[in-house]
Amino acid sequence: MKFLHDILEKQKPMFEKGGKLEKFYYLFEAGESFAFTPSTTTPAKGAHIRDAIDLKRMMMTVVIAMIPALLFGIWNVGYQHFLATGNPNAELLDIIMIGTIQVLPIVIVSYTAGGIVEVIFGIVRKHPINEGFLVTGMLIPLTMPPDIPLWQVAVATIFAVVIAKEAFGGTGMNILNVALTARAFLYFAYPTDISGTVWTYLGDKAAVDGYTGATALSIAAEAKTGTVTAALDGATANWAGAESLFSFNNMLIGVIPGSIGETSALMALIGAIILVVAGVASWKIMVSGVVGALVMGLIFNLAGSTPFMQMMPHYHLIMGGFAFGIVFMATDPVSAAQTETGKWVYGFFIGLLTVLIRVFNPAYPEGIMLAILLMNVFAPLIDFYVIQANKNRRLKRIHV
């Protein structure tokens, strides 16, 4: 690969100070350091060897962990399409084709829109282009409904990167999770396009009899009598081919309508295993998040008056975007609590608030997004108290 490096090196002077394309140095640098590990060596004083990891590899690990969710999402978008249009036995290839045509443009738009913003900020602020967007660019499409207009994806991505990240100083400085900000932006700016019956891609075909565009969570939230499981069973009872669409197993595996990557708790679990084994995401946040959700679910069970409150707590883990959110969004190291003790508290409250918001929010049945954004804001406060405790321990030692 030396010849390729030589070619790049030959172009370099053009981009360096005084060169014709000096302004685009960081764009060139991004390309070069993407292809080749920079030849930079450790300084003459200090640690002379460094760990083989770099931020690119770490971010790529997260992207890899999302691949199962993405692939399953592609399949599921296609499958839900055929299920809703009366062809539940469609060929696998057709299913994947529909899914790919629907999902891939969203991914491409997200990466392109965000990438352009990153490059512009890199050039203007004269700093290297950060790898953080490798992850954000994938998270955004996975949280989108399959039917989302592409221009909205672009607008939301640009908004999120500019307002949630660059306005705070760029990668590492943001307070809110960038991908969730994109989703929240759409939720508030274009509410009609991100709620109701947008969770299944129908295309130009008509839905079959008995089809319901609702998600499991909205059915559960609207159940007035009986149990949630009965309501879920009843919702699709007249839908040929999808009579038990919202069974426990379907919700666990993710064969239900919803955002592209969020439906499958199983794929999120696979992602979680990859992230935890790789040591890239905090297992403390994931575990305490699950515990928080279960605790709140149990409290509702004890106090509950509505069927949704009476629902078995573990259903919260497989419904909606809880699993995806707690694995990929809550563990974002920059917007999460940064102290190890703080991570326990942070995750616990995300789980707890998710269930609380789900049950009490009359407008929107999902809670994980708002819970994480809310706790993003509280994370520095949690850290403050953990750090304060550490300082106090040190102060207490002084025995005058």
Place this chain on the structure above:
Amino acid sequence: MNIKTRKGFDINLVGKAALQIGNAEQSETFAIKPTDFVGMHRPKVVVKEGDVVKAGTPLFFDKKLEKALYTSPVSGEVVEVKRGAKRKLLEIKILADKQIEYENFTKYSVSDMANLRGEDIKESLLKSGAWINIIQRPYGIVANPEDAPRAIFISAFDSNPLAPDYDFLYKNEGQYFQAGIDALKKMVDAPIHLTTNGKAEVSAIFQNVRNVEQHTISGPHPAGNVGVQIHHIEPINRGEVVWTIHPYGVIQIGKLFLEGRYDASKKIALVGSEVTTPQYYETYIGANVSKFLKNNLKQDHVRVISGNILTGTAIEKDNYVGFYDNVVTVLPEGDRPRFFLSDGWLAPTSRLSYHRALGLLSFLNPKKERVIDTSLNGEERAFVETGVMEQVIPMDILPLQLVKSIMAKDYDGMESLGIYEVIEEDVALCEFVDVSKHRIQKIIRDGIELLREG
């Protein structure tokens, strides 16, 4: 006290020194570099080129600590007083005699030593140059003789990668070590803590030492760092001063009294994957390394480091060993660009990593001795990853928050987050594992300097 630590990381590298003395020619020149003494602001030279000195003759002193003299390790002629930009003193070079002559200091028998007065001991140490071995915490600088330390701490082993074996380094020096301890004990009215490795057999010279409080510590590196040991035995609080001293320094102090001379002879280990025969050499403080490296390197494109690979200083192949160093490490330079798919950031690699992220496979074989080059393996980025530095620092300290408080020049934050307890070596592993490739050790030193000035 028996201390157990779990946090940390042992780095196993190819090129450990064989327990033998190599017979290379002795270095012709020796040099003392004021830059080895961190925090020294204004060295004042007292010799000039052409002067003839003995081992123990003063070469310079710090204008802020005039009593402590920095003396010549060997006898011979001062051949160069090298200065850099703004006349900054870089090194004082001495062409050594074949037979070393020593300045005369008073010699005591073991029984005489009982009658020594603390003040006399201090004066001898300051005058002879042996004082420089005493380092004070906080700050990690040469101790101020006016201070009354709360305690003295000695770490009796080195857990750094490719560290020399103290048992071999200080064989047969037990009586000097004991004499050094006795002198220190008489000089300061404070406990002396000696910490040995709980995972290995205790070296003979440290086993039955009197006048010390013995402790053991077991755990991965940095368990051998005196800073970690202080933290667990009796941590430093604001306003307190403790002293640390390397066993070599204790022995040197012992020799000063029992032999009546400033003896700067020492063994250094030449280690690292690029050394043909990694082994020990007998020489003196500040030795020129060229004779030891001659015909002893596997290739030319190497980095020679005075000290270990976590905290040492890169030197030229004909340069001098640092004052406090007892090891010289030679590594391959890592300035080769690596294509991302073949051996770069996306390809699976067995290059050493504390992490297990995508394609980092070294955790499958943690005991394997590796060859590692000096590549930064990435570029500096904003802090993104959290929680990993905490895993390699076995102290109740929040390293990331401490580093950030220094970067923000938050004086109160630095103090209350524990800057008094650490020096560079204590956070060296944080620098190693940092995904964002920051110079953590330099940041810590900058913070210490801020506090010293403030």
